[in-house]
Amino acid sequence: MSSSPARARRADARRSRAVILDAAIRLLNARPDASVDAIATAAGVTRQTVYAHFPSRQRLLAAVLDRLTEETVAEMDAAGLDTGPAADALLRLIDAGARTAGRYPVLMQVLSTLPVPAEEDQARHTAVADRLRRVIERGLRTGEFGHHLPVGWLVTATITLSHAASEERTAGRLPDEEADEALRISLLRLLGAE
Amino acid sequence: MSSSPARARRADARRSRAVILDAAIRLLNARPDASVDAIATAAGVTRQTVYAHFPSRQRLLAAVLDRLTEETVAEMDAAGLDTGPAADALLRLIDAGARTAGRYPVLMQVLSTLPVPAEEDQARHTAVADRLRRVIERGLRTGEFGHHLPVGWLVTATITLSHAASEERTAGRLPDEEADEALRISLLRLLGAE
Structure with a gap:
């Protein structure tokens, strides 16, 4: 005791x-x-x-990244992963992620250039990826999403495209609304959603 | 003189x-x-x-990256951008890029962690992106690819997904052939190709 x-x-x-x-x-x-x-x-x-x-300053930045990941995951869990059409749930997840990132635009830029050990990066991604995987597996199971692509790849591609859209927005190459819309259409196409 | x-x-x-x-x-x-x-x-x-x-060693690595970019672009130009269906031409471009990367698997890993100034990175990407853009614009013009997504975004998404597939392969999360096939299907879906 x-x-x-x-x-x-x-x-x-x-x-x-x-x-x-x-x-x-x-x-x-x-x-x-x-x-x-x-x-x-x-x-x-x-x-x-x-x-x-x-x-070190770098360890502090890594802890900041952990904190923001926790915040993102909490918002994702509040978005209702298991209710309604899988495509809608997936887009709610993506919105939840974008909302956290949108609150800290400058900080997210700093963190994106942080040299992070691969294992730590993996651990942070796992929390986010697990939630995406749950929704994508549901959509594949119910036939809302097309088959022929491995679920792990669909998770990776979803995360990758979300980051790319966010970078296009931050760099001013796409206005906010166009970036959101481009990402939405791209994900639905990629997932083979009807 | x-x-x-x-x-x-x-x-x-x-x-x-x-x-x-x-x-x-x-x-x-x-x-x-x-x-x-x-x-x-x-x-x-x-x-x-x-x-x-x-x-510096870093400047040498940057010059190595320039050289490999030149090699990639040369292979892309040899792949016949302007002949046959746009989807086939795009996949040939992607293959050409993957071939260069495949010749230097270890080196590509080193270079992917190189802290590169954004402008330099942009210049290297431009040479590759210009060629992808040409083929994607052709596919949009002929109606082989679906509309509703900005061409700049389609270029970015294509590059992003190619890198992601290559990382999945390098990390051993997808066998070579499955990674190629996943990328191929994903790009055709993303582009809204029939």
């Missing part, structure tokens, strides 16, 4: 970590080159406290 | 640069972590000569 002071210390550490992450997300989305010092100031802690939680 | 010795010096420099690039491509595809020293040795030149052409 852990002592009360030890529990309190752990709760403190969790809170302090969360406060730093909140500040990092807020600040990096406004100033993508914000230093660890600036993030510490925004969080109201010392630079040493930041480094106690995140040994 | 430039003097003959100056011309000879420039021709020497071009040859020396080409020899270094050839050696770099060969060696990096066998040993992705090969040092500049090892590349110099393989090219039969001094380390100083390599650095005279390429101020």
